[in-house]
Amino acid sequence: MRANFIISEVLNGFRRNVTMTVAMVLTTAITLGMFGGGLLVIQMADKSQQIFLDRVEMQFFINDAVSDADPNCQESPCAELRADIENEPGVGSVTFIDREEAFEAAKETFKDNPDIADNIREGTIPASLKVRMSDPTQFGAVLDKYSGARDRGVDGVLDQRELVQRIFSVLDGTRNAAFAVALVLAVAAILLIVNTVQVAAFTRRTEVSIMRLVGATRWYTQLPFLVEAVVAALVGAFLAIGGLFAAKVFFFDNALRDLYGVNILARIGVSDVLFVSPWLILGGILLSGITAYVTLRVYVRE
Numbered sequence: 001m002r003a004n005f006i007i008s009e010v011l012n013g014f015r016r017n018v019t020m021t022v023a024m025v026l027t028t029a030i031t032l033g034m035f036g037g038g039l040l041v042i043q044m045a046d047k048s049q050q051i052f053l054d055r056v057e058m059q060f061f062i063n064d065a066v067s068d069a070d071p072n073c074q075e076s077p078c079a080e081l082r083a084d085i086e087n088e089p090g091v092g093s094v095t096f097i098d099r100e101e102a103f104e105a106a107k108e109t110f111k112d113n114p115d116i117a118d119n120i121r122e123g124t125i126p127a128s129l130k131v132r133m134s135d136p137t138q139f140g141a142v143l144d145k146y147s148g149a150r151d152r153g154v155d156g157v158l159d160q161r162e163l164v165q166r167i168f169s170v171l172d173g174t175r176n177a178a179f180a181v182a183l184v185l186a187v188a189a190i191l192l193i194v195n196t197v198q199v200a201a202f203t204r205r206t207e208v209s210i211m212r213l214v215g216a217t218r219w220y221t222q223l224p225f226l227v228e229a230v231v232a233a234l235v236g237a238f239l240a241i242g243g244l245f246a247a248k249v250f251f252f253d254n255a256l257r258d259l260y261g262v263n264i265l266a267r268i269g270v271s272d273v274l275f276v277s278p279w280l281i282l283g284g285i286l287l288s289g290i291t292a293y294v295t296l297r298v299y300v301r302e
Helices: 003-016 018-055 066-068 078-086 097-109 135-148 160-201 207-215 218-255 257-261 270-299
Strands: 057-062 091-097 128-133 154-159
Touching: 003 218, 018 218, 018 270, 057 078, 066 218, 078 091, 078 128, 078 135, 078 257, 091 097, 097 160, 128 135, 128 257, 160 218
Parallel strands: none
Antiparallel strands: 057 128, 057 154, 091 128
């Protein structure tokens, strides 16, 4: 099979169906771009989840009666409670925070909000045991076991998992929205590919008929149409990859700079976009190649 024949036929096809080809390229680019955006959000969520799991803590607040009798947590029940928690599987460290330290921490937290900071009074913030997990999977077991231990001085608990779950629900919603839009656009891209292949085959029906009469195989005559679809999809894939690099610079790096700075969300880097890129190229090839092949088999009989 001569390569120059295939190339010339592909170029002729693009020239004869410029508007449909451009529409197919753009639709494919947007489809793959949304799909790639969803993959980037998944990577961000996975990395961010690891950040939170490494930092997630729980605090058991000690009631006033126990704190008044034992302000430094050196006697029972506070010292015994601390020792029991330290011996639980998956616990990395247990830190006692007395009332004075809790007061200073609260003042520091709300230093930029004077209305709240000025109303915080010394002795009103309870002492607590701050627990950090070495194995985050044991978080729930420890929390459930000691959160209701009021007879041992526990007056309440601060559970950060709810905050983590809210953040990840937002990321999951963003990812699902990106995939939903990509799915709708994929349907549009498939329909455009089908129409483009049909129109290209119809405009060259005379040449194809002559080639078949002189002995050309069906595969030989239909390959240019298949290559046209794949090349258009590859152009769309590279446009999508360029769009992801642009999104990294103008959206992820700029809009999420503050969240990156406080280490709430994991940073999306060039390596993440490069990791996603081959999947977009492969997706474009499969989307166009399979659609064009099925179209040719179904609609082009001669």
